Amino acid sequence: MSATNENSTLLRGKKKSKGVTIDVEDPTDMTEIDEQDKEKVNTRRNKDGWEKRKLCEVMLLEEIPGSLFWLGFNPHLSLTKLSRQYGDIFTITFGSYNSIVLNSIESVRETLVKRSRVYGGRPQLYSFTEVRAGLGILFIDQTPKYERQRKLAIRSLHRTFYETKNLDAILNKEALKLLGEFRKFQSEPFHPKGLLRLLAANLILKSFFDLDFEFNAPEANEVVEMVEDFTKNTSPVNLSDIVPWLQMLPIGDFSKMRKLFQDFVGMHERFYISTARSRVPGQPRSLTDALLDNLPLYNKGATDAGSEITEKDLVYVLADLVGAAFETIANTLSWALMLVAAHPDWQIVLQSELDAVVGKDRLPSSEDRDKLPTLNAALYEVLRMSCVVPVSLPHSTTQDTKLREYNIPKGTFVFVNLWGIHHDPRHWEAPYEFNPRRFLDRNGNFFVPKHESFIPFSTGGRSCLGEKLAKDEIFVFFAAIVQRFQLHLVNNENVNDFNGDYRLTLAPKPYLLNIIER
Numbered sequence: 001m002s003a004t005n006e007n008s009t010l011l012r013g014k015k016k017s018k019g020v021t022i023d024v025e026d027p028t029d030m031t032e033i034d035e036q037d038k039e040k041v042n043t044r045r046n047k048d049g050w051e052k053r054k055l056c057e058v059m060l061l062e063e064i065p066g067s068l069f070w071l072g073f074n075p076h077l078s079l080t081k082l083s084r085q086y087g088d089i090f091t092i093t094f095g096s097y098n099s100i101v102l103n104s105i106e107s108v109r110e111t112l113v114k115r116s117r118v119y120g121g122r123p124q125l126y127s128f129t130e131v132r133a134g135l136g137i138l139f140i141d142q143t144p145k146y147e148r149q150r151k152l153a154i155r156s157l158h159r160t161f162y163e164t165k166n167l168d169a170i171l172n173k174e175a176l177k178l179l180g181e182f183r184k185f186q187s188e189p190f191h192p193k194g195l196l197r198l199l200a201a202n203l204i205l206k207s208f209f210d211l212d213f214e215f216n217a218p219e220a221n222e223v224v225e226m227v228e229d230f231t232k233n234t235s236p237v238n239l240s241d242i243v244p245w246l247q248m249l250p251i252g253d254f255s256k257m258r259k260l261f262q263d264f265v266g267m268h269e270r271f272y273i274s275t276a277r278s279r280v281p282g283q284p285r286s287l288t289d290a291l292l293d294n295l296p297l298y299n300k301g302a303t304d305a306g307s308e309i310t311e312k313d314l315v316y317v318l319a320d321l322v323g324a325a326f327e328t329i330a331n332t333l334s335w336a337l338m339l340v341a342a343h344p345d346w347q348i349v350l351q352s353e354l355d356a357v358v359g360k361d362r363l364p365s366s367e368d369r370d371k372l373p374t375l376n377a378a379l380y381e382v383l384r385m386s387c388v389v390p391v392s393l394p395h396s397t398t399q400d401t402k403l404r405e406y407n408i409p410k411g412t413f414v415f416v417n418l419w420g421i422h423h424d425p426r427h428w429e430a431p432y433e434f435n436p437r438r439f440l441d442r443n444g445n446f447f448v449p450k451h452e453s454f455i456p457f458s459t460g461g462r463s464c465l466g467e468k469l470a471k472d473e474i475f476v477f478f479a480a481i482v483q484r485f486q487l488h489l490v491n492n493e494n495v496n497d498f499n500g501d502y503r504l505t506l507a508p509k510p511y512l513l514n515i516i517e518r
Helices: 035-043 075-086 105-113 126-131 144-163 167-183 193-209 218-232 244-248 252-278 287-298 311-342 344-357 366-371 373-386 418-422 467-484
Strands: 056-060 089-094 097-102 401-403 406-408 413-416 485-489 513-517
Touching: 075 089, 075 097, 075 418, 097 105, 105 401, 105 413, 144 167, 144 287, 144 311, 167 193, 167 366, 167 467, 193 218, 193 252, 193 287, 193 311, 218 252, 218 311, 252 287, 252 311, 287 311, 311 344, 311 373, 311 467, 311 485, 344 373, 344 467, 344 485, 366 373, 366 467, 373 467, 467 485
Parallel strands: 056 089, 097 413
Antiparallel strands: 089 097, 401 406, 485 513
């Protein structure tokens, strides 16, 4: 499509076109769209037959090298702003690709939940197929092999951490390491980011590979550096996907991303080999052991050539799971500590509940979650407010379909604006305020509101397969820190700054804590 078409809407940084203004520096400023221009956009039809009778299109021509974020560096805020103007579903065109953005829990239920197979594909972008060799679990399309790999991973996670009752022993040991590191900072303000990222690395090394090191060991630091380098230089869609001739150049974002991912997978291959050599079949110490134990069962359905799950596939699956787990744990805990430190009244309530239920002679465990409704509510409110994955990885439609009155062609990209869903004022009163009472009923019991405008781990066939494990892990570490320390923010200037530090996930802006052991 041409950006000069008089009926199209062009958004480019702070430039105004046809009555629409998007200021990427101030995405909470809700500028109204000109109604006459909105009608023009809603009634046009493009040469491909994409129906625009009511589905609004926003053309975006931002050129930000190596990044999907044509909406600025905080697409979650810009998309949320657009949804207030255009409604809960609109389209975006970038390069030669059409895509739709879902901004409400209602639109997500209609697509990812009720028609999960139709909306459960993954675009086969060059960066997905070439950088990752079409392997792993996060970026491959919806195929029988993908479905078996997903089932294998889910079964192995359950076997490793719940059937064997290994989880709390691992969490207790890693929590003790973390608390010991926190004690070293009682005399000076510090930013907990570094400690939380080392915690995530150590937890992954132990639970995925049965590798146990000192908290600040070189192996843990290697994981931290690898994940940070990779996420810093990666986005869901890259410029080389949109401008194909860039794929031929040995320079730029694509070449760098390929090298980073090869190094990332190479690290996991070393850990995998070390664990596999010492395993005893049927006695899983880690996720790697369980994957190997269960592999024959999930290869029984491999009838086509190349559909068998190999050990190389397992390494890529582990690499995908490590990347997702690392960012989720470290960033959610970073948000949690900042928010609870910024709300001392809630901190007192949480500590009183912990003292009454757990006491001070032991650390909290995952089995305490049901007995600590207020702490659980606070964690859910952190997950709602922080939304560490604000915009989903792109889905794609696997066939021509219809969404409400809109015709959606096969191969259309589908993005979910989880941030917009978590901050939807139709479902959440004062959505930018920290209020754990949202998840407590009148009797103080934990509950999730009926509207369920809360999907921090997404939903449907592509939802996070480690959701339960992640919640248990974050709960235990959050509870342990709040149980043992008083947390005080040195200043509150970044508490309400939801621009955050956005890469593949959203971390809070840097902040400093003062802590005192209770």
